[in-house]
Amino acid sequence: MQLTGISGLRAWLPALCGLLAAPxxxxxxxxxxxxxxxxxxxxxGVVIDGPSVLVRKGFAxxxxxxxxxxxxxxxxxxxxxxxxxxxxxxxxxxxxxTADYLRGKSTYSIGxxxxxxxxxxxxxxYAGVSQDMFGDLTTISFSFKKGDNDIYRNIGGAKDPTFxxxxxxxxxxxxxxxxxxxxxxxxxxxxxITDEGFxxxxxxxxxxxxxxxxxxxxxxxxxxxxxxxxxxASLRLSYYLxxxxxxxxxxxxxxxxxxxxxxxxxxxYTHPMWQxxxxxxxxxxxxxxxxxxxxxxFPRRDYANFLARDKELSTFxxxxxxxxxxxxxxxxxxxxxxxxxxxVRYDFMTIDYDDFxxxxxxxxxxxxESPYSLDANIFQVFLSIWF
Amino acid sequence: xxxxLLLALLLAVPAAASNSAGPAPDFALPALGGDQVTLxxxxxxxxxxxxxxxxxxxxxxxxxxxEGIYKKYKPMGFTMIGVNVEPxxxxxxxxxxxxxxxxxxxxxxxxxKVSKMYKVNxxxxxxxxxxxxxxxxxxxxxxxxxxxxxxxxxxxxxRE
Amino acid sequence: MNASRRYARRLLAVVAAVAALSGCxxxxxxxxxxxxxxxxxxxxxxxxxxxxxxxxxxxxxxxEGARGGTGGAxxxxxxx
Numbered sequence: 148m149q150l151t152g153i154s155g156l157r158a159w160l161p162a163l164c165g166l167l168a169a170p171x172x173x174x175x176x177x178x179x180x181x182x183x184x185x186x187x188x189x190x191x192g193v194v195i196d197g198p199s200v201l202v203r204k205g206f207a208x209x210x211x212x213x214x215x216x217x218x219x220x221x222x223x224x225x226x227x228x229x230x231x232x233x234x235x236x237x238x239x240x241x242x243x244x245t246a247d248y249l250r251g252k253s254t255y256s257i258g259x260x261x262x263x264x265x266x267x268x269x270x271x272x273y274a275g276v277s278q279d280m281f282g283d284l285t286t287i288s289f290s291f292k293k294g295d296n297d298i299y300r301n302i303g304g305a306k307d308p309t310f311x312x313x314x315x316x317x318x319x320x321x322x323x324x325x326x327x328x329x330x331x332x333x334x335x336x337x338x339x340i341t342d343e344g345f346x347x348x349x350x351x352x353x354x355x356x357x358x359x360x361x362x363x364x365x366x367x368x369x370x371x372x373x374x375x376x377x378x379x380a381s382l383r384l385s386y387y388l389x390x391x392x393x394x395x396x397x398x399x400x401x402x403x404x405x406x407x408x409x410x411x412x413x414x415x416y417t418h419p420m421w422q423x424x425x426x427x428x429x430x431x432x433x434x435x436x437x438x439x440x441x442x443x444x445f446p447r448r449d450y451a452n453f454l455a456r457d458k459e460l461s462t463f464x465x466x467x468x469x470x471x472x473x474x475x476x477x478x479x480x481x482x483x484x485x486x487x488x489x490x491v492r493y494d495f496m497t498i499d500y501d502d503f504x505x506x507x508x509x510x511x512x513x514x515x516e517s518p519y520s521l522d523a524n525i526f527q528v529f530l531s532i533w534f
Numbered sequence: 535x536x537x538x539l540l541l542a543l544l545l546a547v548p549a550a551a552s553n554s555a556g557p558a559p560d561f562a563l564p565a566l567g568g569d570q571v572t573l574x575x576x577x578x579x580x581x582x583x584x585x586x587x588x589x590x591x592x593x594x595x596x597x598x599x600x601e602g603i604y605k606k607y608k609p610m611g612f613t614m615i616g617v618n619v620e621p622x623x624x625x626x627x628x629x630x631x632x633x634x635x636x637x638x639x640x641x642x643x644x645x646x647k648v649s650k651m652y653k654v655n656x657x658x659x660x661x662x663x664x665x666x667x668x669x670x671x672x673x674x675x676x677x678x679x680x681x682x683x684x685x686x687x688x689x690x691x692x693r694e
Numbered sequence: 695m696n697a698s699r700r701y702a703r704r705l706l707a708v709v710a711a712v713a714a715l716s717g718c719x720x721x722x723x724x725x726x727x728x729x730x731x732x733x734x735x736x737x738x739x740x741x742x743x744x745x746x747x748x749x750x751x752x753x754x755x756x757x758e759g760a761r762g763g764t765g766g767a768x769x770x771x772x773x774x
Contacts, residue, residue: 174773175774178591182744184749186749188753199749217749277768279768279772282655283723283727286768288765318762320763320765322768324768324769326730326772329730329732329733332738332768336764338762340762377760377761377762379760379762379763381763383740387738391735393737399763401760401762403759407760409758409759411760417742419737433754435758459757460759490743492746527749529743529745529746585728589730589734589735590734590773591771593773646726646728646729650726654728655726656773656774657771658773659727
């Protein structure tokens, strides 16, 4: 065996030790719990509410299984809908199942998520592995996700039999969690996502200058590239404050092949009080640069190979302020419940679009409308029990 | 060559000490109830020291089983010492009173001196000491079924 | 010149072998397992309410162009 020096030795030694770690040493699985949530989003003419139920149970201290049932009941009169279509109601149902298997210092996870609504079906498979090492100060995790989507189109309340499209999503993520001090822990995450196939909406259109049209512009269907590759890198830092509170900061940088660059920063503070209460507050700031093929108003029809007017791909800034409260209690009549917790959370999100204009405004010259903005109220109330 | 051998031996010493065997270091800690607990006061008995904390799930899981082991083997010259490693003894006192009262001595290692002495490398951590005061078993962590490892060792040692 | 190089190589071999014997931690973990009480506190968990955070993640992903980079595992009590 060729020795390349002390530094070379130290490089492979920890890896070898990881392999030699005997199964008698082990980590810990997540706790058994059940959560029942009611969520409601109200903003920009859209109201979406519904339940989310999550149950997690461990078996033999080796496997932990969780199941989630989630519904979005959509009542939409958003700006896109009112300007190019008519208000609609829709329901989306999502089921998911995950299993975590603990062996030694490694946790192996698999999961399946199925989402279905009248014109969109998505099935996603997930696999991941995480490894505790270095005296449990470091955790490395890898995960892979593969999703297959089927896109349909509704016309006049019924499915258009001639329209079926598909798309595929793949995601690869690596994460590193590191205990920095007795009171501080950091987490770095990097994720690559690639999409392929029909990536736009069957209903959405772009507008272009059309002197022949009464209001100066006309619509044509949007055209997206058939592929999209994105990179997201994030850093999170949690700090335990001496008076028993937690401060967390998170930053994510995002860039993709469509030309979108985005920065996300969030700071949150958690403060327990009076034995049973926990209060939390957060501020989230999001800013993005538009996609290369996005424009609110194209100079003419078929201006480019790819055309988009989805406000999600425009240049905008979103600020969210959130507050939450939790109350711990126990239920005497049900001794198998270790602890119960009642929670409420309210987030106020405001989005200011730079280059997505409000076409509900009548102006002399198209393209001079005011930029659109929306305010949203997001409300959650949920009950958690540990057993 | 002699110098490199000497260097090698010096480096090897920590390796030997990190395993087991050898006399268990003595300590004196305040205990639940106000008294003091020392290891030397139990010389001649088989002693199991269990390092635990209220924030450690497997530690809480293990506690009632340790109480069972203590009750069963106490008449044969065995004692259990629970060493709580938290800086504030109040958390341990409250948890024991509400969830898992025990009859064996519980000591508070609030400045981690004893944890350092015993090179505690995982939570929970159990040390079984024979009647002569030597360490015979070091066990890191707790998974259901580990109590059989403790029982096997204790059964063998009480017969000595 | 030659003799001192041979000596250095032999010294390296011995020290390397002993380092391999003395265990798998050239640097000692600076936070001991019994010093994890702050990190094990439930308020320090990265994801205290999975059902709520996955809902908010979905709210943002449905309205923003960015996606991903939100996961991770680890932290907590480091037991077992």
